Amino acid sequence: MLNKKSVEDLAVKGKKVLVRCDFNVPLQDGVITDENRIVAALPTIQKLIKDGAKVILCSHMGKPKGEPKPELSLAPVAKRLSEKLGKEVVFAKDDTVVGENAKKAVSEMKDGDVVLLENTRYRKEETKNEDNFSQELASLAEVFVNDAFGSSHRAHCSTVGVTKYVKESAVGYLMDKEINFLGNAVNNPERPFVAILGGSKVSDKINVINNLLEKVDTLIIGGGMAYTFAVAQGGKVGNSLLEADKVEYAKEMMKKAEEKGVKFLIPVDTVITKEFKNDTEFKTVPTKEIPDEWQGLDIGEKSRELFADAIKNAKTVVWNGPMGVFEFANFAKGTEAVAEALANIDATTIIGGGDSAAAVNQLGYGSKMTHISTGGGASLEFLEGKELPGVVAVDDK
Ligand code: AMP
Secondary structure: OOOEOEHHHOOOOOOEEEEEOOOOOOEEOOEEOOOHHHHHHHHHHHHHHHOOOEEEEEOOOOOOOOOOOHHHOOHHHHHHHHHHHOOOEEEEOOOOOOOHHHHHHHHOOOOOOEEEEOOHHHOOOHHHOOHHHHHHHHOOOOEEEEOOHHHOOOOOOOOOHHHHOOOEEEEOHHHHHHHHHHHHHHHOOOOOEEEEEOOOOOOOOHHHHHHHOOOOOEEEEOOOOHHHHHHHOOOEEOOOOOOHHHHHHHHHHHHHHHHHOOEEEOOOEEEEEOOOOOOOOEEEEEOOEEOOOOEEEEEOHHHHHHHHHHHHOOOEEEEEOOOOOOOOHHHOHHHHHHHHHHHOOOOEEEEOOHHHHHHHHHOOOHHHOOEEOOOHHHHHHHHOOOOOHHHHOOOEO
16 A cells, blocks of 8 residues: 555645646647546546645646647647536646746636646756746645656656645545556565566666566566567577677576576567568568568567467466557557457456557457556556655655
8 A cells, every 4th residue: 555645635625736647648730649648637636626626737748858849738638638527627828837827827716626737848947856847836736746657757846846845745546546556466466477578678678577577477578678588598580679788688587587486488489571661571480580681570379379378367467568569560469469368367457558558448458457557667667666756755644
């Protein structure tokens, strides 16, 4: 259990409450293409409205690098959020985030009203956690609630700095839920516990692999990162992704798995191609026998079966990272097969955000998973065993 103050512990009637949400949703030509993060933020916002708070929301969106970029404005989020809440969300359009417009909008609020501030990363101080912007944010409210799990692995003004200057701080429902699901899965799993890691780079997941080997019964590695392990096992991987400087590390990890009695699986076969594109010739070969000039872009059919079989009897599964270049339909089958296998087992299934969450949702398996995290990077840091700065900064219970 999280030992932090929660929205449930607050008395907010008539108070101004600043809520850090993660509204960093994908946009195409100004249209929100995936509203999951907005939907996930609703319970906390609704609770605060019901309790009669003046609810001031803030979030970042993309990487405007410290200056106003109209295409990264949160205006479309205010509109969608109004629809979801069934009440007006006043958008405080303000290039300095906490400028005259924002202050005016906040000063006109009545109990139960909602205001959304502009993208916090319009300010260059945000990502540097500089005091002046933290103070400006805090000056709008008495209470701060952090519900932005997906942003809490970063110590920024709106996730960490602001807590220093408000009277009281707490975590929201989403944060609480994310941490309880991920925390229980990793630290108190029903066994067998299987973790599946994919994606492009071993170097991004070094600490995750190391930490999970202490916890899991089976570790499955797919995606581009598997080839470094294939080389560590003496294989030839042609032009596939390879981090030559991580081969030794891969050997160490496999030795550690053996010592700990952890079953360690990499793909036995691989779908290969000569060109990195969807419409091109491809065939399946053993992972350790990829010819020169060919590269592996997905796990093969035997690997899909092997992985599905390894998951079959699991009671807890954590999955982070695609099994191949799932952006290309011809190389998405491995990722789809893992999503399907997870959807069909009777286990606690946790999807660690990012690409795997997108894949699960696109395939329509969302409702079949126990928990789909809203935070890719944050969930990875959590799996590394790290504490998230945005959580640490909140008041203890
Ligand atoms: P990451 O950013 O490390 O989570 O990795 C996600 C990316 O890994 C996706 O964009 C995939 O297309 C890519 N990926 C997965 N498998 C491979 C592969 N075999 N070769 C190249 N890229 C891959």
